[in-house]
Amino acid sequence: MEISRVNSKEKIGYLKVIVGAMFAGKTTFLINEFNSIKTCRPCLLFKPELDTRYSQKEIVSHNQEKVKAFVIRNISDIESHLLSHNFKDIFIDELHFFSPDSYVYLEELAKRGIKVVASGLDWNHFQEKPFETTANCLIIADYPVKLFAKCDYKAEDNIITDRICNNKATRTMWQPKWLPKNKEDYVGGKDKYISVCRDHYVPFFELTKMPERYEKKEAKKTGVVNCLYNHFKNTPKKLKFVCDWDEVIQPLEPKVYYELSEREGAYYDAPWWKPNGTKFEEFFRDFWPNAPIYFSDYGSHSIYTDESMVKSCLNEGNSFALGTRSIKNKTNKIKSEPNFYENSPFLTLAKELLKLIKENKAEVIFLSAYDKRVFADGDPRKKKIFSETFGKFPNCSLNLLGFDSEGKGQSKSEWIKENVPDCEVVIDDNPNILNSVIENNEKIIPVAPFYPTIKHHKKVLLIKTSLSDLKKEDFHHE
Numbered sequence: 451m452e453i454s455r456v457n458s459k460e461k462i463g464y465l466k467v468i469v470g471a472m473f474a475g476k477t478t479f480l481i482n483e484f485n486s487i488k489t490c491r492p493c494l495l496f497k498p499e500l501d502t503r504y505s506q507k508e509i510v511s512h513n514q515e516k517v518k519a520f521v522i523r524n525i526s527d528i529e530s531h532l533l534s535h536n537f538k539d540i541f542i543d544e545l546h547f548f549s550p551d552s553y554v555y556l557e558e559l560a561k562r563g564i565k566v567v568a569s570g571l572d573w574n575h576f577q578e579k580p581f582e583t584t585a586n587c588l589i590i591a592d593y594p595v596k597l598f599a600k601c602d603y604k605a606e607d608n609i610i611t612d613r614i615c616n617n618k619a620t621r622t623m624w625q626p627k628w629l630p631k632n633k634e635d636y637v638g639g640k641d642k643y644i645s646v647c648r649d650h651y652v653p654f655f656e657l658t659k660m661p662e663r664y665e666k667k668e669a670k671k672t673g674v675v676n677c678l679y680n681h682f683k684n685t686p687k688k689l690k691f692v693c694d695w696d697e698v699i700q701p702l703e704p705k706v707y708y709e710l711s712e713r714e715g716a717y718y719d720a721p722w723w724k725p726n727g728t729k730f731e732e733f734f735r736d737f738w739p740n741a742p743i744y745f746s747d748y749g750s751h752s753i754y755t756d757e758s759m760v761k762s763c764l765n766e767g768n769s770f771a772l773g774t775r776s777i778k779n780k781t782n783k784i785k786s787e788p789n790f791y792e793n794s795p796f797l798t799l800a801k802e803l804l805k806l807i808k809e810n811k812a813e814v815i816f817l818s819a820y821d822k823r824v825f826a827d828g829d830p831r832k833k834k835i836f837s838e839t840f841g842k843f844p845n846c847s848l849n850l851l852g853f854d855s856e857g858k859g860q861s862k863s864e865w866i867k868e869n870v871p872d873c874e875v876v877i878d879d880n881p882n883i884l885n886s887v888i889e890n891n892e893k894i895i896p897v898a899p900f901y902p903t904i905k906h907h908k909k910v911l912l913i914k915t916s917l918s919d920l921k922k923e924d925f926h927h928e
């Protein structure tokens with residue numbers, strides 16, 4: 451035995467790593483350890499530069515306990531603090547924000563006889579894998595500590611008891627309805643995150659399917675329905691529908707911006723902007739929770755402007771000089787391309803409507819407004835696509851309603867009142883039109899595709915829609 455060669459009590463350093471989900475008490479644990487050592491000998495506390503959550507120079511636990519900390523950018527910045535003082539105990543918070551090779555330096559510190567206590571998140575919700583830095587450190591830790599939070603998931607269907615799950619929470623997930631855009635957005639506490647158990651954990655990429663996520667919450671308030679077909683299939687008699695085309699049968703606004711993004715690359719800064727090669731399905735999904743849409747009594751269009759979309763890269767020496775109105779000009783050009791509708795997919799609403807038509811449960815008048823300044827006699831592309839699809843059925847017709855430069859013309863609700871007084875269902879994405887339809891005839895069932903940014907009258911039945919696999923070949927009699 452050669453123990454006498456080493457004075458183990460004096461010299462042996464170690465690495466203690468505390469991991470867990472948010473709200474598991476990691477920082478409280480760290481602060482308690484720090485306070486207990488502090489009374490015996492001086493020690494140092496460090497935190498990464500990124501975490502500005504509660505305080506720049508203090509570490510604050512979720513229950514508001516505060517301790518002074520040194521803010522560092524890299525883990526090796528600790529060295530300069532050690533050189534000037536003879537500290538033997540160091541504490542590190544938010545370990546996961548440091549680079550994955552941080553374990554090398556911490557290992558070295560432990561070998562030099564320094565006692566290191568570090569805490570960090572173990573699961574990266576946004577990348578759906580462990581934080582490499584924390585994982586690496588945990589592997590080499592002399593004292594690995596895993597803490598657990600309580601699952602904060604509240605069963606939405608259990609209104610009476612408001613029961614919170616309370617199981618052992620191992621992961622943290624994002625809460626806001628908006629998607630984080632930059633590093634700073636990710637930093638947050640209970641305002642942005644919830645810790646949950648395995649059963650209640652939802653990967654971030656699934657949370658980004660915002661319409662589905664909204665649906666649960668909105669369903670209680672507004673009654674979002676999953677399927678138009680299921681809702682109307684048991685009708686005792688054939689129903690008379692008046693149905694809009696753009697955003698109900700085929701997408702217009704998201705398709706225009708998708709085309710723009712595919713052609714221009716990532717020059718713009720909008721929450722739904724995607725890199726080239728993104729599938730339209732994904733683009734469509736992320737477009738609707740963010741799209742600012744303007745509604746006139748005739749139609750609807752997005753109101754993205756150059757200012758709202760030109761990316762900050764313009765200030766970083768990039769010379770994509772975009773003149774004012776360039777986005778409007780570009781999107782208008784895309785909208786008026788001859789093959790625009792040919793190249794747009796059909797929405798699931800169209801597929802469900804077709805099913806009702808084929809089963810003789812619906813008669814549909816498609817009513818679509820057009821700008822007389824652009825088309826003298828209605829949009830020929832829409833006439834063509836109609837004749838190749840719904841136009842094959844005797845129960846369907848198309849009416850194009852022109853408005854002129856002042857936005858004057860007969861509005862859809864006036865047209866319906868005059869021409870289809872026995873209309874039973876109106877499907878439109880424009881809340882103004884549905885509002886006046888409701889005013890004109892309280893018996894009509896107003897229906898809108900569910901797009902999170904569009905707020906409708908509480909009477910409106912919202913139907914979930916997304917891109918479908920419906921093809922022109924599917925429009926034939928059986």
Ligand SMILES: [Zn+2]
Pocket residue numbers: 601602603615616617646647648649650
């Ligand atoms: Zn749970």
